[in-house]
Every structure is written in C-alpha cells, then in structure tokens.
Amino acid sequence: MLRSITIGDLLDETAERFPDREAVVYHERGLRYSYSQFQMICNQAARGFLSLGIQKGENIAIWATNVPEWVISQFATAKMGGVLVTVNTSYRVHELEYLLRQSESTTLLLIDSYRNASYLDMIREICPELDECEPGQLRSARLPHLRNVIYLGEERQPGMFLWRDLMERGVEYPDEERVARQKSLHPDDVINMQYTSGTTGFPKGVMLSHVNIVNNAIKVAECQRLDETDRVCIPVPFFHCFGCVMGTLASVATGAAMVPVIAFDPQVVLDVVEAERCTALYGVPTMFIAELNHESFPERDLSSLRTGIMAGSPCPIEVMKRVVEKMGIRDITIAYGQTESSPVITQTRPDDSIERRVTTVGRAHDGVEVKIIDPATGESLPPGVQGELCTRGYLVMKGYYNMPEQTAKVIDHEGWLHTGDLATMDEHGYFRITGRLKDMIIRGGENIYPREIEEFLYTHPKVLDVQVVGVPDAKYGEQVLACIKVKPGETLTEEELLAYCEGKIARFKIPRYIQFVTDYPMTASGKIQKFKLREQAIELLGLSEEGGYSTA
Incomplete structure (x- = not known):
C-alpha cells in the first residue's frame, strides 16, 4: 500500500x-x-x-x-x-x-x-x-x-x-x-534533486517527488524491520540517496533515531555504534572493510547491532560473511538501485539465507515491477538469462532537470526505467547484477562517468586525445584509468597531469592510473574499443587478481 x-x-x-x-x-x-x-x-x-x-x-x-x-x-x-x-x-x-x-x-x-x-x-x-x-x-x-x-x-x-x-x-x-x-x-511535487552521472557525460539532476522517496524509505525500513525502538547509525553521506532516503527518511518513517556520523571515519563509527547502542549500521563495502580491520575492532562491544544495509557497489562475499559473523549484524540486508529509482529497486530480507544475501541483490520491493530484457530487441527474457534490468512503479524519477531528451532515453513510453545494468533473475525472483551496459565506473560507491573526466582532461593544452575506463580494484571495486595521447612535439608527465587535476575535479575522479599511448584499439568502423583498453591495462598493470573476488 x-x-x-x-x-x-x-x-x-x-x-x-x-x-x-x-x-x-x-x-x-x-x-x-x-x-x-x-x-x-x-x-x-x-x-x-x-x-x-x-x-x-x-x-x-x-x-x-x-x-x-x-x-x-x-x-x-x-x-x-x-x-x-x-x-x-x-x-x-x-x-x-x-x-x-x-x-x-x-x-x-x-x-x-x-x-x-x-x-x-x-x-x-x-x-x-x-x-x-x-x-x-x-x-x-x-x-x-x-x-x-x-x-x-x-x-x-x-x-x-x-x-x-x-x-x-x-x-x-x-x-x-x-x-x-x-x-x-502536493505529494507528487518534486522535493529533492540529486546529481548523477548516467548515459551522457555531465551529471544530470534527478528530480524526485515526496511520493518517490517517502515510499522508498518506507519499503527500505520494512526490509530491515525497523521500528521506533531502532537506532540507525548513518556514516554514508547525506548527499546520496543512501544517506537522505534510506537513512534519515527511513528513520522518520518509522520513528527510529537517526545517529549520523559527520564524516566517515572507522574509529568514529565504532565509537558511535558502541556508545549509542545502535541497532542498525549502513555503509558501502569499503566502509565495513575499514571498520572490520580497525585495530580497536576486537575490543568493541557491538552486540546491539541487528540489521543495516550494505549497498553502493558490489558486495564481496567474504566481507558480507565477516559482517554477519564478526560484527554480529545477523539481519544485514543488501540493497540495489540507482538515484533514478529513488533509489532502491531490490533488497534482501532478514529471513533470506546467507547464501542469498551474499550472492544476490534480493528481490523487488513490494509495489515495484522489475523485468530483464534483451537490450537489442526489448523482449522480456526468462529466468537465468542475462539482460538489462528495467523497473516500473512509484519509484521512477520525475525526470532529469531541464533535460527532456536525456529523460526520454532512460524512461520509455510505457514508464519503464532502463537502468543500464546487466542482470539475471532466478525462478524465485532474486536478482544478480552481472555487469553494465554503460561504461560508468563505480569507485567505492561513487558513480563516475568517463566522459566527464575526458572532457576535463581535454582542456589540458598538451592533451590530444583521452579515453577513460574503469579497472578492477580490491578495495574500491574500481579505479579510474586515463589513456592519454599527447599532442605532437609536446611532452607530458603523469605528475604534471595529476597536478592539473588537483583542486579542479573531485579527488575520486582523478585518475588512479595514467597511461600514455600512441593509438587506441579500434573497430573496423573506427570506433574505439574501450573494453580492449581495459583488458590491456589489466594485463599491463597486473590487476587480474584485483577483480578476482565474487560479488552479488
């Protein structure tokens, strides 16, 4: 309802x-x-x-x-x-x-x-x-x-x-x-706008209504069985839906206490959970990893913890198991979605088996439609077959602010939001995210769109061409790699390029790796093959082990 x-x-x-x-x-x-x-x-x-x-x-x-x-x-x-x-x-x-x-x-x-x-x-x-x-x-x-x-x-x-x-x-x-x-x-009025990278270069303002985010907050709370006796530790930033919908709004929807952390620090989070007897803890996988590995962790009394959410990027199976076993968060849930869907589409439930909670992103929230389609034909696919995940219902955004053409690219005439994520659904309605149609990079829960970084790096006077791709990273999920062509007659160093980025773009968007190249792998029709750039970089940088862990 x-x-x-x-x-x-x-x-x-x-x-x-x-x-x-x-x-x-x-x-x-x-x-x-x-x-x-x-x-x-x-x-x-x-x-x-x-x-x-x-x-x-x-x-x-x-x-x-x-x-x-x-x-x-x-x-x-x-x-x-x-x-x-x-x-x-x-x-x-x-x-x-x-x-x-x-x-x-x-x-x-x-x-x-x-x-x-x-x-x-x-x-x-x-x-x-x-x-x-x-x-x-x-x-x-x-x-x-x-x-x-x-x-x-x-x-x-x-x-x-x-x-x-x-x-x-x-x-x-x-x-x-x-x-x-x-x-x-009016409940259908737009009341929140969050900027996200999507199918085109620069960030777009996702317009969300009261109905969008109030109901999503209620559904998120229901999946955790939150009520007025709960105390929710919120170390994830408010500027994302994770903080201000799944965190603050879900708390208000149930009467739970909001217990925010001003800026993430694993020691502060552990202090807050312990001192305030928090019953729920939120975080992206890297946050949970930092908490589990903090030197004071073995001495902590975290016995008040019962539930929470791990989301924002793929959740490594081993991390999930440690959160359940070592932190004692027996009812921890995994949530999947995107800003355009207010944000949660699917979520695990506390009574799901640990196997389901570490290998899937759960099933659709009540009142939400989800289907897997063939990206080429738009036809719905049967269980077990990989395709693009699409969703429909109250949770779909009003659109991108002042960008009707971009809105029309992701919301079709029947109201389905096309997520750009590849997934499979099993016969019980549980989803696994298997990849992305779009080449967005997700680093530690932050969405990074390569074109935005490319456009910025093009402004360097010595850069002739640039291609940005994501490469695997054990800690953050992915890191940014920039493959640079330098203008003829010019010389450019990695240090010079990094100094150019400093203070001009967000630190998480600054390339972790820079490669200077003379050409790019191309298709017969002249299109750059980013997947080959990624494969070559993984081999050259010795990153094949980084992506070797299983995730939901």
Missing part, C-alpha cells in the same frame, strides 16, 4: 506519535533532539527560508558533510516547498559551478571546508561579487540565479547569511505562513 503524503506531514505525524523519542543524535557533538524538538527546529528553519522570499519549487543547494544543519534543512525545505539540491562534498570549482548553474539554484548552504578543500574560497572564485554585496542581494555574472548564500559556521562572511541569521528570522516569521505553504504542497 503506497502512501500519498509529503515529507513535512510525515515528520509531523511521527512527532505526534513519538514526541519524546530521540529523533536525532550527534554523539560527536553531544547533540540530541526528541521528535517534538526536531519538529520545532525544522518548522523554525522552514520559516527562515520563507523569510528569504523563497518560493515553492525553488532550488536550494546544500554543500556540506553530515552536519546537523543538513538534516534540519532536509525537512525544513520539504515543509516550505523548496527543492533540496544535494551537492557532493568532493566537488571542486568546475563541478560546483556546473551544478549550481544547471540546477538554477537560488540559494546555497555551505560549510567552510572538507578534506583540506576550502568551500568558501571556491564559491568566492566563482562569485567574486560576494565580497561587495549584502546578504541575499547576490548578483553573480557566472551564476545568474543565485541570490542567497548561507554559511553553516560561526564567523561572519562577506555577502553571506549565517545559519543563526536564518534561525533568528524564523523566530520572527509568522507560523501561519509556514502552515499555509506546507498545506499547499
């Missing part, structure tokens, strides 16, 4: 049912909100956003780690009808400018820095006008839609509001206006 409810109304409903239960716990900061307190803070922040003149459907971008302001903003914007645009914390100037311009965001919330990258310096580089303008009055040559920049810090910054300014404005703003705006929202 699907629910037709907005995110704001869902929070109000849960706060009414469980007013005194803990909603948000930041162990690192000693911060705790009950559901009634969290509801009040979100209402105040919603009024603050309204006081800035932000209209229903306006895009509000947030560029931050899992800080408390992030989760408050998620529910506050949902209450006043602003569309939350999530920004990857690893983005650099090039990517940030693209996202803000393409999304037509009118407001940006940001922290000061992350991993030695100054967000303040980067936004000032794009918008030097900030130094001269009053807060809320930005007129940027490069970002014509951006008006408000809100700094999630304590020190006053030129041209920016502080978060406390927003909250103070929220005190003064009439709550009747907030109530009226919240009542005017």
Whole structure:
C-alpha cells in the first residue's frame, strides 16, 4: 500500500506519535533532539527560508558533510516547498559551478571546508561579487540565479547569511505562513534533486517527488524491520540517496533515531555504534572493510547491532560473511538501485539465507515491477538469462532537470526505467547484477562517468586525445584509468597531469592510473574499443587478481 503524503506531514505525524523519542543524535557533538524538538527546529528553519522570499519549487543547494544543519534543512525545505539540491562534498570549482548553474539554484548552504578543500574560497572564485554585496542581494555574472548564500559556521562572511541569521528570522516569521505553504504542497511535487552521472557525460539532476522517496524509505525500513525502538547509525553521506532516503527518511518513517556520523571515519563509527547502542549500521563495502580491520575492532562491544544495509557497489562475499559473523549484524540486508529509482529497486530480507544475501541483490520491493530484457530487441527474457534490468512503479524519477531528451532515453513510453545494468533473475525472483551496459565506473560507491573526466582532461593544452575506463580494484571495486595521447612535439608527465587535476575535479575522479599511448584499439568502423583498453591495462598493470573476488 503506497502512501500519498509529503515529507513535512510525515515528520509531523511521527512527532505526534513519538514526541519524546530521540529523533536525532550527534554523539560527536553531544547533540540530541526528541521528535517534538526536531519538529520545532525544522518548522523554525522552514520559516527562515520563507523569510528569504523563497518560493515553492525553488532550488536550494546544500554543500556540506553530515552536519546537523543538513538534516534540519532536509525537512525544513520539504515543509516550505523548496527543492533540496544535494551537492557532493568532493566537488571542486568546475563541478560546483556546473551544478549550481544547471540546477538554477537560488540559494546555497555551505560549510567552510572538507578534506583540506576550502568551500568558501571556491564559491568566492566563482562569485567574486560576494565580497561587495549584502546578504541575499547576490548578483553573480557566472551564476545568474543565485541570490542567497548561507554559511553553516560561526564567523561572519562577506555577502553571506549565517545559519543563526536564518534561525533568528524564523523566530520572527509568522507560523501561519509556514502552515499555509506546507498545506499547499502536493505529494507528487518534486522535493529533492540529486546529481548523477548516467548515459551522457555531465551529471544530470534527478528530480524526485515526496511520493518517490517517502515510499522508498518506507519499503527500505520494512526490509530491515525497523521500528521506533531502532537506532540507525548513518556514516554514508547525506548527499546520496543512501544517506537522505534510506537513512534519515527511513528513520522518520518509522520513528527510529537517526545517529549520523559527520564524516566517515572507522574509529568514529565504532565509537558511535558502541556508545549509542545502535541497532542498525549502513555503509558501502569499503566502509565495513575499514571498520572490520580497525585495530580497536576486537575490543568493541557491538552486540546491539541487528540489521543495516550494505549497498553502493558490489558486495564481496567474504566481507558480507565477516559482517554477519564478526560484527554480529545477523539481519544485514543488501540493497540495489540507482538515484533514478529513488533509489532502491531490490533488497534482501532478514529471513533470506546467507547464501542469498551474499550472492544476490534480493528481490523487488513490494509495489515495484522489475523485468530483464534483451537490450537489442526489448523482449522480456526468462529466468537465468542475462539482460538489462528495467523497473516500473512509484519509484521512477520525475525526470532529469531541464533535460527532456536525456529523460526520454532512460524512461520509455510505457514508464519503464532502463537502468543500464546487466542482470539475471532466478525462478524465485532474486536478482544478480552481472555487469553494465554503460561504461560508468563505480569507485567505492561513487558513480563516475568517463566522459566527464575526458572532457576535463581535454582542456589540458598538451592533451590530444583521452579515453577513460574503469579497472578492477580490491578495495574500491574500481579505479579510474586515463589513456592519454599527447599532442605532437609536446611532452607530458603523469605528475604534471595529476597536478592539473588537483583542486579542479573531485579527488575520486582523478585518475588512479595514467597511461600514455600512441593509438587506441579500434573497430573496423573506427570506433574505439574501450573494453580492449581495459583488458590491456589489466594485463599491463597486473590487476587480474584485483577483480578476482565474487560479488552479488
């Protein structure tokens, strides 16, 4: 049974049912909100956003780690009808400018820095006008839609509001206006936008409605058997659906406590789980590996853990077994999907055998259709035959923001979302992901589209041509390899190229391997054979063992 409810109304409903239960716990900061307190803070922040003149459907971008302001903003914007645009914390100037311009965001919330990258310096580089303008009055040559920049810090910054300014404005703003705006929202309205790489080069804004993500959160919670007694440790980033749908929204849908980790660190995760007696733990495989291998792991009391989700990239069988046996997460589930499907399509259940939980990605959620088709003919295929996985139902995105042609390439006229992933289905309805039609690279849960890196590397004055492929890696699943042709008469070193990338594109997109080549393997018709580049590189770099472990 699907629910037709907005995110704001869902929070109000849960706060009414469980007013005194803990909603948000930041162990690192000693911060705790009950559901009634969290509801009040979100209402105040919603009024603050309204006081800035932000209209229903306006895009509000947030560029931050899992800080408390992030989760408050998620529910506050949902209450006043602003569309939350999530920004990857690893983005650099090039990517940030693209996202803000393409999304037509009118407001940006940001922290000061992350991993030695100054967000303040980067936004000032794009918008030097900030130094001269009053807060809320930005007129940027490069970002014509951006008006408000809100700094999630304590020190006053030129041209920016502080978060406390927003909250103070929220005190003064009439709550009747907030109530009226919240009542005017429709469950089918777009309320969340996440940028993802897909079938064409640059990231596209995936438009998700209340119905999309509320119902997906409910289904994800059901598969873990979450309820109001659970405490969910969320070390995965909020800017992905894993964090802000499967994590925060699934918790609110059930009355469970959200226990976020501000930025992933295995020791901090273990500290938080142990101190807060978390019952559920989320992560991509590399996170679980880091936790299992941490020097303090043998001394930890993780006996409170019962369930959780491992997702984001293929889950190695041995890692899954260790999570069950060593961490004691007996009901751990595997989830599969993509941003365009809100995000989960299939998930294992706690009563599935360990064999099913380590060799498949589970079966379809209730209310979701899944089929395997022949990519060439579109015909449905029988069990056991590999083809492209397609899905249909409430979970399919509204489309890509301002990209109707790209939307039409992935959602067909019958409403089926074509994932681009190759899979098989067994006679019991369990799926195995076997490969990808598209050449997207998935590194440690991050989707990387080769063309985006190629387009950037083309801007180097000495690069004649570049082809980017993924090569196997035991830790991250895949790494980025760039095969470079240098312009005649020029010399280029690996160090020079890496220095060119530093600070301009996200670190996870910077090639791990660089090969200088004179030509590429080609088909008779002149098309470059990327699969051969990959095969040659695996042999040359001695990576055949890296991909030698089995996954679901």
